[in-house]
Amino acid sequence: MTDTQAGPALQALAADIAACRLCAGATSPLPHAPNPVAVLSSTARICVAGQAPGTRVHASGRPFTDPSGDRLRQWMGIGEEIFYDPDRVAIVPMGFCFPGQDARGADLPPRRECRAAWHDRVFEAMPQLRLVLVIGQYARGYHLAHVRGESLTATVARWREFLDAGESQAGPVRLPLPHPSWRNTGWLKSNPWFEADLLPVLRTRVVALL
Numbered sequence: 001m002t003d004t005q006a007g008p009a010l011q012a013l014a015a016d017i018a019a020c021r022l023c024a025g026a027t028s029p030l031p032h033a034p035n036p037v038a039v040l041s042s043t044a045r046i047c048v049a050g051q052a053p054g055t056r057v058h059a060s061g062r063p064f065t066d067p068s069g070d071r072l073r074q075w076m077g078i079g080e081e082i083f084y085d086p087d088r089v090a091i092v093p094m095g096f097c098f099p100g101q102d103a104r105g106a107d108l109p110p111r112r113e114c115r116a117a118w119h120d121r122v123f124e125a126m127p128q129l130r131l132v133l134v135i136g137q138y139a140r141g142y143h144l145a146h147v148r149g150e151s152l153t154a155t156v157a158r159w160r161e162f163l164d165a166g167e168s169q170a171g172p173v174r175l176p177l178p179h180p181s182w183r184n185t186g187w188l189k190s191n192p193w194f195e196a197d198l199l200p201v202l203r204t205r206v207v208a209l210l
Contacts, residue, residue, distance in 0.1 A: 009125065010125050013125055014038070017038060017040075020036055020096065022111075022114075023111050030098075030099070030111070031100040032098070035053075037053045037097070038096050039084075039091040040086075040090060040092070040122060040125070040126065042126065042128065043087050043128065044087060044090040044128070045130040045131065046130070046131045046132075047091070047092055047129050047133070048064075048090070048133050049094070049142075050135040050136065050139060051095065051107075051110055051179060052093050052094060052098065052099050052138075053097065053098045054098060062084070064091070067181075067182055069083075072135070075177070075202060076133075076203065082210065090126060093114075093139075094115060094138045094139050095110025095114045095138075115142060129172040130172050130209055131172055131175065133175055134177065135179055136177075136179040140176055144174055144176060147176075152176070155176045156194065162175055
């Protein structure tokens with residue numbers, strides 16, 4: 001499901017994404033029927049730019065309906081009523097469909113077809129965005145391509161630089177974050193500055209933009 005809060009042009013783009021079947025006809029097709037999940041908006045000033053839907057989101061058709069979403073909303077300091085309001089928050093993962101899992105049960109990387117076919121068009125259609133939360137390495141590769149090769153920890157540790165740079169140029173601030181998955185609980189314990197220093201600033205920004 002692809003939700004939208006938008007004028008006719010963005011609504012048409014959202015409809016095209018919802019009907020996308022590129023991966024169904026790919027050389028290595030999805031292991032299931034495509035189910036694109038994204039929230040486009042012509043009014044939201046905040047965008048959550050994540051990785052790709054997991055199994056729960058694939059089933060629900062609603063982004064971040066899992067423990068990762070609970071942690072992300074806690075990071076942002078907002079509840080579901082705001083997070084799922086397309087007037088206020090857009091949600092654009094790097095892969096719109098659940099990519100499947102590897103032999104160990106871990107989610108596969110986002111499909112490349114989405115980025116090539118949709119992402120430039122989506123972000124060009126949402127010029128009102130003021131803050132993009134760049135979650136995880138795959139989103140970082142698109143939104144912060146100039147730091148390619150740097151560790152995620154090093155990139156997130158430079159968060160103040162990204163805030164300052166975004167405020168001095170056109171376009172939204174792009175703030176790198178680790179993925180809120182439970183798999184990163186150890187990272188959070190090893191990097192206490194993230195919760196102590198970064199998150200209070202993030203919550204202040206979110207409230208101001210809402």
